[in-house]
Amino acid sequence: xxxxxxxxxxxxxxxxxxxxxxxxxxxxxxxxxxxxxxxxxxxxxxxxxxxxxxxxxxxxxxxxxxxxxxxxxxxxxxxxxxxxxxxxxxxxxxxxxxxxxxxxxxxxxxxxxxxxxxxxxxxxxxxxxxxxxxxxxxxxxxxxxxxxxxxxxxxxxxxxxxxxxxxxxxxxxxxxxxxxxxxxxxxxxxxxxx
Numbered sequence: 001x002x003x004x005x006x007x008x009x010x011x012x013x014x015x016x017x018x019x020x021x022x023x024x025x026x027x028x029x030x031x032x033x034x035x036x037x038x039x040x041x042x043x044x045x046x047x048x049x050x051x052x053x054x055x056x057x058x059x060x061x062x063x064x065x066x067x068x069x070x071x072x073x074x075x076x077x078x079x080x081x082x083x084x085x086x087x088x089x090x091x092x093x094x095x096x097x098x099x100x101x102x103x104x105x106x107x108x109x110x111x112x113x114x115x116x117x118x119x120x121x122x123x124x125x126x127x128x129x130x131x132x133x134x135x136x137x138x139x140x141x142x143x144x145x146x147x148x149x150x151x152x153x154x155x156x157x158x159x160x161x162x163x164x165x166x167x168x169x170x171x172x173x174x175x176x177x178x179x180x181x182x183x184x185x186x187x188x189x190x191x192x193x194x
Contacts, residue, residue: 022136024129026118029094029105031072036092037115038107039128045139047097050104053138054093057131063091071096072105083108083127084116106132 022041029038043050058065063078075091083089092107106128108116118125 036107038105040105049139050102
């Protein structure tokens with residue numbers, strides 16, 4: 001009886017997996033009327049960074065999107081060896097975000113609604129958790145790069161302003177030098193004869 005209760009708790013209630021400064025939850029997500037068993041987490045980055053990070057991972061795995069439905073990007077019957085090695089599977093992801101905060105959902109199914117869960121396939125679930133952790137690290141790096149690019153742009157704008165001021169002062173310097181030269185010529189030149 002205790003085993004049955006424990007099993008029902010695991011299946012019916014989503015639970016949380018804590019990993020490397022991000023909290024990963026496991027539970028149901030809806031795609032239209034279909035329930036998907038997903039791993040989800042919230043990142044402290046903008047939605048655009050999350051999309052860039054997952055799209056880079058997908059591009060490096062060389063897989064193509066099959067469809068889009070109710071916010072989910074769907075990849076059916078594809079090989080993604082870092083998640084489900086030596087097998088084809090279906091993958092779904094969805095990104096929801098507000099400024100500075102993004103919730104990311106990721107599902108993997110080996111077909112016929114056979115979703116990867118920590119209870120059924122802990123090794124494959126670990127691969128998904130690793131993916132979510134690396135996405136966090138990738139977004140941290142991308143955010144740092146964007147921050148440094150903004151700093152560089154600010155410095156370039158300041159340098160452009162300084163260069164403009166320097167050119168103006170050089171023009172003023174040349175003008176003053178010409179005025180001094182003209183005054184010196186007047187001083188040296190003899191008075192006209194009357």
